[in-house]
Amino acid sequence: MxxxxxxxxxxxxxxxxxxxxxxxxxxxxxxxxxxxxxxxxxxxxxxxxxxxxxxxxxxxxxxxxxxxRVDGGTLEHVTLSRTLAERFGLASASVVPALPDAPVDDRLGAAAARVLTRSLVPGDIVGVAWGRTILAAARAAEPTSVADLTIVQVSGSSASSADFAPELCTTLLANQLGARCVNLHAPAVLSSRDLKERLLEEPSLKRQFGLIRSATKIAFGVGELGPESTFAKSEMIAAETLAEARRDFDAKGVIIGRMIDHRGAPVASPIEDGIVGISLEDLRRVPYRLCAAGGVKKIEAIRAALAGGYATHFVTDSATAEALLSVP
The missing domain is CATH 1.10.10.60 (Homeodomain-like)
Known part of the structure; x- marks a missing residue:
């Protein structure tokens, strides 16, 4: 015919x-x-x-x-995603192909931005942490038509000049999404618990922490504790103090400035009493928790974070996924 x-x-x-x-x-x-x-x-x-x-x-x-035709590599990543989600009790996992010559933070950030923006609904309050991957996610986020969005900084500001500072991540993501931005105008780490407690009694900070605890979603990364790590370069903690935490407290990783051990349990680090930001307990209360992390150096830290149940949704690369699943 x-x-x-x-x-x-x-x-x-x-x-x-x-x-x-x-x-x-x-x-x-x-x-x-x-x-x-x-x-x-x-x-x-x-x-x-x-x-x-x-x-x-x-x-x-x-x-x-x-x-x-469905590409075999794509099927492999789908299998990795499902296996990761089942192993660590996640609502979902997204795995991007590992490319040796491409910066992992940029690729994971772009993937995390897609996952986050697809999940947004009107009225969402999105908590934002800091770090290279979160900054990459903020840069990659595309404008959305979702109404009444609020982006809130969940960690105090760092004195560091690094471009992954908390206030930059929050401001950039809010600008990209056309959302209301609420920055946390306080240092990330104070010198004592007493000073922190007195500062947090200020009405403006009490309102901000009330907003943080009302977050419906949160995006964060996982850091390792080596001398070249993002955490070390943030200047939130002295190099010798970081080495002490690894040696004396068996710290394996860090989430939003809070150190954790291999089970994901909080570690009583030398700076814990002075940290201004969301607690790990409050982090777990956020309904939708998007963790974006990858890289060989972070395997131990990421495994600890997943074991601790801090993420509901996870974005990583295929090499990291395979390494996480290689241990029974």
Missing amino acids: DRKTTSTGDGRNPAAPPPEFDDVVVWAAWLYYVDEMTQAEIAQHLGVSRASVANYLQDARRSGVVTI
Whole structure:
């Protein structure tokens, strides 16, 4: 049958295809799969109904004009994602391919931004931590039409000049999403518990912490404790104090300035009494907790964070996923 003149079944004949196409089915398939037009746009272009376009596309698959193939690597990452979610009791896990020559923070940040923005609903209050991966997520986030969003900083500000400072991550994400921004105007670490407790009695900070505890979602990373780590370079803690925490307290990782052991339990670190920011207990109370972390150096820290149940949703790379699953 010559489909150039075939009726659509809705009383209308399609426009004649350009000479380079065999028939209207091939033309419709090209417009859909190559030019990425919607079925509604194709229907208008051809002068037929959307139902006719759907029939053309189905005919293209049946006849072999279009062949859909799922890449084996993609299937592997889907399997890794499901296995990770099952192993660590996650609502979901997303695994991106590991690329040796590409910065892992940028790729994980971009993936985390996609996961986070897809989850947003009107009225969400999103807590934002800090670090290179979270900054990359803020930069990669695309504007959204979701109304009444609030982005709130969950950790005090650092004196460091590093570009991954808490207030920058929060401000940038809020600007990208067109959301209200609430920064936490207090140092990340104070010199004593007494000073911290007195500062947190200030009405403005009490309101801010009330907002933090009302967060419906939170995005955070996981840090390791080596001398070249983000935590070390944040200047929140002296190098010798960090070494002491690793040696004397068996600290394995850090989440939003809070150190954890191999089980994910809080570690009584030398700076714990002076930290201004969300507690690990309050972190666990946030309904949707997106953790984005990867890299060989962070395996021990990430495993500890997942064991502690701090994440409900997890974004990582395939090499990290395989390493996390390699230990029974």
